[in-house]
Amino acid sequence: MTSATTTTPTDASTRRTDASARRAGGIRRPMGAVGRRRPAARPRRNIVLTIVMALFVVYSFVPLAWLLINATKTQGDLFSTFGLGFGHHFALFQNIAETFTYKDGIFLHWFGNTLLYVVVGAGGATLLATLAGYGLAKFAFRGRRAVFAVVLGAIAVPGTALAVPTFLLFSQIGLTNTPWAIILPSLISPFGLYLVWTFAIDAVPTEVLEAARMDGASELRTFFTISLKLLAPGIVTVLLFAIVATWNNYFLPLIMLSDPTWYPLTVGLSQWSAQATGVGAQPIFNLVITGSLLTIVPIVVAFLFLQRYWQSGLAAGSVKS
């Protein structure tokens, strides 16, 4: 996907980043420039690379195909038919209906929880990262280097390692087993901050900001009318990262929440899956599979909609780092 962007420099947003980088007097040239140096050169075919690519496509699509096929089976067919073949009955709609109604519709409830965590958590994380990243990129103040070190350090610490200390902390202030236990940690995205920061350095030319100040615009007005638009590809990238991270968040809600009414989909589905184990086991593999399929649909839709921003945003980020 990214290689397609670099060889076709017609993509509007790529060109804009490129142009703004030059205006800002940047020495480093963004990725679009690589393609421009040899505009007529057609990419040479490489059989080895094509095969590797094909293998990778298979590798990526087989699990998805498995999920799609098996979501159409009854539990009986799951136990008795070939994994990548269809069953005796086509039970997709029956499975979907059962997924939504099992245990008084708890799946829909979990779906709502996940949406809440994503909208507030990922949305908030993006907002905070944008404000902070822009501020750090465009305003000189004391301690900026210290912030830089802290942010870089924070990126290096995996969230999983922080989960248990965060749990103890939240437990002391009585926030465990509430939605805040998921939302508050999701609001912090050091990686997003770093991405906006590096992106803003070149995407928002300092000259433009100075011109706006000369014309008497307030900092806030400059931010909302000029900077925000220039930052859009970066913001969407951060937003997508945050959405995916929050949507797939598993370990933190697993230890923070003990009440299933606050579970997100990830933890809920894993609970359904664990039902197949031990004394009094009640396996519902067909619902776990159908539930998983339904869970990835919104993420796939989000990607399809925001894909073009994502590409250009990724490219921008990769060059600056």
Added chain:
Amino acid sequence: MKHSTRSSALRRLASVAAAGAVVAAALVGCSSSGNGAGGSSTDVNAALKEGGTITYWTWTPAAKAQVAAFEKAYPKVHVKLVNAGTNTTEYTKLQNAVKAGKGAPDVAQVEYYALPQFALSDSLVDLKQFGFDKLKKDFSVGPWGNVNVQGKLVGLPQDSGPMAMFYNKTVFDKYGISVPTTWAEYVDAAKKLHTADPNAYITSDSGDPGFATSMIWQAGGHPFKVDGTKVTINLQDSGTKKFTSVWNELVENKLLSQTPGWTDDWYKGLGNGDIATLITGAWMPGVLESSVPQASGQWAVAPIPTYDGKAVNAENGGSSEVVMKQSKNQALAAGFLKWLNDSKQSVDIFVKSGGGFPSTVADQNSDSFLNQAPAYFAGQKINKVLVDGAKNVLPGWQYLPYEVYANSIFADTVGQSYSSATSLDSGLENWQKQLISYGNQQGFTVKAGS
């Protein structure tokens, strides 16, 4: 068969964190008991009359109906039913709540193997203070032994798992295999079956800590000896060696299906005859009936094979319910617990739901229970076999005070022997080595026994 060996890294991390908390709390020593401490059997009755709200963590499917019946009998008591996760997931949360000092429920389900871990961190109420030690005669030997940890009564048994051999009679008949009564005959049956049908295996075992410890128990082994914080581990004692001498033959000759328990493939194997027997707890019939319907009429039950013809048995799986020290209303919690696990009304609901095998003597020996002849088992009176098995459980078995962690590293140690089809003894030695060093790191005094 009880504990899944799928060891995700995250779960491992969680159990490490949890086990760390156990000993930290244990070493602080006996802290004063919680707010609502103290009480007697009269307090329990008074609390039930007065009413209140308690929280109950469980993953038992029967819980909803049980709680509804309880609230009908005691209208002033409200029980908040929460499924906080199945086994290890719940233990992690429970342990975290213990460490944090709040957030634990009043009553919680804890499997027998995990009880010592919570008992040692002094997070469970000793039910002797409510006079519950008098209930001893109500419960069968195996589970009652499990809920008595280091001189304290830390819970009441919910269900039990005296072991038995479940076998697919249709498969046995098809290949003219007679039902084994000794382990030597069992190995012969394994060979005969696998030669006749290369897809079929006598059973599936890719390394399950719950199964291995139960088998060592049945062979008369005492690999774990616990006295306070002093632990002795000997995974090469005579009982353990007795078990491995039989099981090594199956492992080294690749006579065991490597399908992990409780997966869709495993259920599939139980249904199509590829897995011909299960050596597991008496709670298995409910699972077979509800989840392997395609094999209805094919399965039968026999006593667990023995080493020398003398009937001995062990427990596999099963849970108790405990009252947490954090509970603000321990007397009420104890009252609910007593009704839950020691009243005919509640145990009947539990047994009918297919949730497990009762641990109360009265229910095990009732005529209606003994004379059940389920069509799934072709009309065999299976409960007679299972109840007989419960009487032969060897007393004196002990689990490690960090058994949850121990089980989580079983796949990395003994599991290696399974996957390379080599003697389990080297894997067990490796397991022992890691358990000793882990225990010592955690503040226990752990020695290798001889």
